[in-house]
Amino acid sequence: MNLVLGIDGGGTSCRAALATLAGDIIGRGKSGPANIMTDLAGARHNIVEAARLAFVDAGKDSAMISATDAVLGLAGTNVGGYKQQLEAVLPFRRSLVESDAVIALNGALGDRDGAIAIIGTGSIFMSRKGATMQTIGGWGFMLGDLGGGARIGRDLLQEVLLAHDDIRPGSALTRAVIARFGGDPREIVKFAATSKPADFGNFAPLVFDFAARGDSVGGRVLARAVGDIEEALDALKLEPDQILCLLGGLAALIAPQLSHRYRMMLRPPLQDALGGAVSMAARLFGSLKGGGDG
Numbered sequence: 097m098n099l100v101l102g103i104d105g106g107g108t109s110c111r112a113a114l115a116t117l118a119g120d121i122i123g124r125g126k127s128g129p130a131n132i133m134t135d136l137a138g139a140r141h142n143i144v145e146a147a148r149l150a151f152v153d154a155g156k157d158s159a160m161i162s163a164t165d166a167v168l169g170l171a172g173t174n175v176g177g178y179k180q181q182l183e184a185v186l187p188f189r190r191s192l193v194e195s196d197a198v199i200a201l202n203g204a205l206g207d208r209d210g211a212i213a214i215i216g217t218g219s220i221f222m223s224r225k226g227a228t229m230q231t232i233g234g235w236g237f238m239l240g241d242l243g244g245g246a247r248i249g250r251d252l253l254q255e256v257l258l259a260h261d262d263i264r265p266g267s268a269l270t271r272a273v274i275a276r277f278g279g280d281p282r283e284i285v286k287f288a289a290t291s292k293p294a295d296f297g298n299f300a301p302l303v304f305d306f307a308a309r310g311d312s313v314g315g316r317v318l319a320r321a322v323g324d325i326e327e328a329l330d331a332l333k334l335e336p337d338q339i340l341c342l343l344g345g346l347a348a349l350i351a352p353q354l355s356h357r358y359r360m361m362l363r364p365p366l367q368d369a370l371g372g373a374v375s376m377a378a379r380l381f382g383s384l385k386g387g388g389d390g
Contacts, residue, residue: 203372
C-alpha cells in the first residue's frame with residue numbers, strides 16, 4: 097500500500113493528512129502546537145499524534161507510521177538547528193522538513209511561479225520564479241512579523257498609552273480599548289509583560305472594525321500595517337503579471353486594503369498549506385525508487 101503523509105505544523109495546531117502517491121487524501125488528523133523553536137519535544141509529540149489520528153481516520157494501522165514517508169512544513173525551521181534536531185527524532189521512514197511557508201507556497205501556487213504573503217498572527221513572504229525562491233520575514237514577534245495581527249495589536253495598545261499621556265490624539269478606538277482594562281493604563285502594561293503574540297493578535301480585529309468606521313487611530317494603525325506588508329512585497333520585485341496569493345487569518349481583511357497594483361495580482365490559492373505538503377510528498381516520494389511503500 098503506497099501512502100505518504102503531509103504535515104502542517106504551526107504555533108496553534110498541527111494538521112496531518114494521509115494520502116496515496118497520487119495525492120488523494122484518505123485520512124486527516126489534528127493535534128496541538130508544533131512550533132519546533134518554541135517547544136521541540138512538544139512539537140514532536142503533536143506531529144506524531146496528528147499523524148496517528150490521520151491513520152485512524154483512514155482506517156489504517158497507525159503502526160505503519162514508521163514505514164511511511166512524510167513532508168513536514170513547520171514553524172521555527174528557519175532559526176538555529178531545530179530542524180536538524182527534529183529530523184533526528186522523527187519516527188517516519190523518510191522525512192523532508194521544510195518551513196511552513198514552503199508548503200504554503202506549493203499549495204497556493206502549485207507548479208506556477210508567483211508569490212505568497214501569509215498574514216496571520218505573524219507574517220512571512222515568499223516568491224518563486226523557476227528554480228529561484230526568495231523568503232522575507234518570518235523572524236517572530238519581537239523583531240519581525242510586521243503587518244501581522246500581533247504587531248497590529250501591539251501597535252494599538254501603544255497608541256492607547258500615547259493617547260492616555262496626551263502625546264497623540266485619542267479616538268473612540270483608544271477609549272474602547274482602555275475601557276477593557278478598567279481605564280487603568282497600568283493594566284495594559286501588565287498585560288503586555290505576560291502576553292504571547294496570539295494575545296496581542298486578539299486586538300487586531302478591533303483595528304479593522306474601527307478603521308472601517310473612519311476612526312483616526314484605527315486608520316493610522318492599519319495604514320502602518322499595510323505599508324509594512326507592501327514594503328515586503330516591493331522587496332520581492334514582482335512583475336505585474338505574476339500571481340500573488342494572500343494566506344493566513346487576516347488575508348481577507350488585508351486584501352481590500354492593498355494598493356491597486358497588488359490587488360490586480362491577487363488570485364485565490366489552489367490549495368491550503370496542508371494540501372501543499374501532501375502534493376510535495378506525493379511528488380517527491382512517488383518519484384523515488386520504492387518510495388512510500390509503507
